[in-house]
Amino acid sequence: MKFAVIGHPVGHSLSPAMHSASFRAIGFDGTYGAFDVTPQDLPSVLRRFAAEGYRGINCTIPHKEAVLPLLDRLDDSAVHCAAANTVLFAADGTTTGYNTDGAGFRLSLEECGFRFAGARIVLLGAGGAARAVSVACRDAGCAELAVSNRTRSRAESLVAELRRTECAARMVDLGGVDDPETCRAVEEADLVVNATPLGLKPDDPSAVPQELLHAGQTVYDLIPVRRETATLAAARAAGARAVGGLGMLVHQGAAAFRIWTGLEPDISAMFSALGMGR
Numbered sequence: 001m002k003f004a005v006i007g008h009p010v011g012h013s014l015s016p017a018m019h020s021a022s023f024r025a026i027g028f029d030g031t032y033g034a035f036d037v038t039p040q041d042l043p044s045v046l047r048r049f050a051a052e053g054y055r056g057i058n059c060t061i062p063h064k065e066a067v068l069p070l071l072d073r074l075d076d077s078a079v080h081c082a083a084a085n086t087v088l089f090a091a092d093g094t095t096t097g098y099n100t101d102g103a104g105f106r107l108s109l110e111e112c113g114f115r116f117a118g119a120r121i122v123l124l125g126a127g128g129a130a131r132a133v134s135v136a137c138r139d140a141g142c143a144e145l146a147v148s149n150r151t152r153s154r155a156e157s158l159v160a161e162l163r164r165t166e167c168a169a170r171m172v173d174l175g176g177v178d179d180p181e182t183c184r185a186v187e188e189a190d191l192v193v194n195a196t197p198l199g200l201k202p203d204d205p206s207a208v209p210q211e212l213l214h215a216g217q218t219v220y221d222l223i224p225v226r227r228e229t230a231t232l233a234a235a236r237a238a239g240a241r242a243v244g245g246l247g248m249l250v251h252q253g254a255a256a257f258r259i260w261t262g263l264e265p266d267i268s269a270m271f272s273a274l275g276m277g278r
């Protein structure tokens with residue numbers, strides 16, 4: 001079976017190494033590639049994958065939202081998150097979109113001992129990954145979820161969508177991290193989540209100023225890289241607990257593999273491929 005991850009850029013992706021390690025460990029006959037796909041090429045690439053017999057793909061930045069109207073069906077997980085990171089190709093070439101990001105995020109944080117119930121959370125970013133994280137935080141029982149985005153209208157849109165469902169949590173939309181209201185929210189937060197692209201490049205700055213962070217907080221950076229991002233470095237320097245995105249990468253990938261094949265992946269092999277013990 002053939003699988004792949006698509007993004008723009010995609011060279012940073014650790015998914016091929018992670019899935020290939022699991023394939024070997026369970027004796028699964030499959031390949032997993034990585035393809036840099038520009039937004040304008042996304043429709044034609046999906047058609048090509050269907051014609052070439054691919055079983056499934058993962059979507060990363062910037063395709064998680066853009067892929068939705070191109071798919072034949074959407075699972076409830078993709079509908080609720082308004083984004084899809086996983087696509088299943090049926091034998092007839094039709095496609096179904098899923099979202100496994102939210103479940104992967106929640107599980108990886110709970111493994112670190114974080115308790116969502118009653119937590120005050122600030123989410124930086126309002127794109128496809130942020131949407132999945134916001135739904136996971138809401139459903140896990142957080143007390144407050146504040147969404148911060150440089151373009152505030154995008155934060156407002158995401159918060160408006162969250163408010164349409166039954167939810168006890170207080171929902172707040174915020175501007176960028178230089179906004180005084182956002183600064184106060186970050187300082188008071190139990191969990192700060194970076195769901196922006198900052199950190200993909202080695203020289204990217206921290207997504208949040210170090211002076212706003214402090215001991216007792218958890219800072220989660222969704223960027224799935226082996227190195228420490230500037231956001232995580234700032235968190236550690238401030239005395240906060242710093243959690244990288246590799247755990248989420250593994251768990252969302254494991255969920256995608258189950259959707260594609262109905263089989264159980266070797267999660268330990270996936271962690272080992274990323275240089276992480278379990």
